[in-house]
Amino acid sequence: MAAVVELRGARKRFGAVEAVKGVDLAIGTGELVALLGPNGAGKTTSISLMLGLRRPTAGEARLFGLDPEDRRARSRCGVMLQESGTTGVLTVREIVDLFRAYYPSPLPAGRAIELAGLEAKTRARIGSLSGGERQRLYFALAVCGDPEALFLDEPTVGMDVEARRGVLESIRALSASGKTIVLTTHYLEEADQLAHRIVVIDHGVVIADATPHEIKSRIPSKRVNFSVETAVGEATFSGLPVRNLEVADHRVRLLSNEPETVLRALFERGVVLHDLEVTGADLEEAFLSMTRRA
């Protein structure tokens, strides 16, 4: 059985910049995969390669075992892209009906609109929708054909909390009904809540491909900053689960998944500290620490 999506040694160069530097990835039927990475990591380019919106400079992309531009492959995919627009003068219902006509056995229009939580806007002109509503409309267009595979590039960008929850709920339900779903996000939390599998991309390469649980244990999720009474050396932290340790003067900065363990150990080692701050780590920073080790 062929994979739904396959990238084999895929590379993509835009002028002087190589956005994707050799990605190997196979996604099977029914998987819910999140491509996670900071902005500019190559997520959108990877999705574009999978969908045939861009041609790989080297390597190969297959969709349902076919050339991604093949209409038979595209008829099995629903797509939600960043940076795509649509006319403002049709109504929500009209454009959903239009996109339904592109697929062999679409969902009822009302069902697609409901999955996107746009029932109240069915008769509204697209031009009158807010940014978040428009984003939900694109979700409706992606699902209305009842495709086997969904490709969602940053699906919840610009949505308010409630809309976001609704769409994540719909994604979960579609996944439970057997759809293959590939989505990109730069929120670890979103990937963690949804996906069975997280593929971490940074600087155009896959730096991790594992379950959310494994990924989380590898990405340091907290930033810990504090000052110390008497100067300490890096040796003070030996054996502790810390990353990106910076000791300068009396300031200490580090990343860790288990800040409680680290602090307890430091107290036990007799370190007196003040101005303690524990915050969620910046994802970008966390990725950098992964890349460095990889």
Added chain:
Amino acid sequence: MTTAPAAPLVTMFLAQTRSELLMRWRVPAFSVTNLVLPIVFFTFFGLPVAHLVRGGVSIGAYLLASFGAYAVGNVMVYGFGIGVANERGMKIDRLMRASPLPPMVFMLAKVVTALVFAVVALVLLIAFGIVVGGIHQTPGVWATIITRLLAGSLPFIALGFAIGYWSGPHAAPALANLIYLPLSFASGLFVPLNQLPAFIQNLAPYLPSYHYAQLAWSALGAGREPLGVSLLWLAGYTALFLTLAVRSYRREERAKFA
């Protein structure tokens, strides 16, 4: 259970055409410019002289044919020029590209929509001429004019695509006006050629609109060249504009989808 691998092309085409018609109808910049402007121009330039007859040809009918040619070209140049440029500006092309809709069906729906608007524009204009201007020709003559103007509109579709792919959403309306209005005027569509300055009369036989209008004028017995010559010129201009359109299209293709 086996499902069809793809939706039928006819279903896609009908849905796409319906949407294109709605979109064009709901944008006054298209619907008013396409349907009303030719009638307004005819009211200014044609009605005052509609009752005159020169050399056995009704001046009213001659000018209806002229403005008919203007109207169809207008639908094509504006519809495709500004329409395509706008869609590129809004990045509609990216979403359409990822959908199962074949680009040929997308294009065909646009062409058919433009033809429908052209027919409506012609019928409204001619009805206006008959009712308000008291201009009379046999139904056969009107039918010949309409048919020929639709069939000969290909160079203007190509010109529209060339403008649409070459310019952006902000430049396209200005460019379309800058090209199409002087072209129409210098081809004798607004004012008969023999009333224009000599240098324009000398220039006109090299312009596409001039040969295009011959298709309609000759239906009234007022043509200045054999039909075959007009068609040859139009074919040449189609090739030229199509080349420009394809070059701009390919440039865009390389930048966006390569």
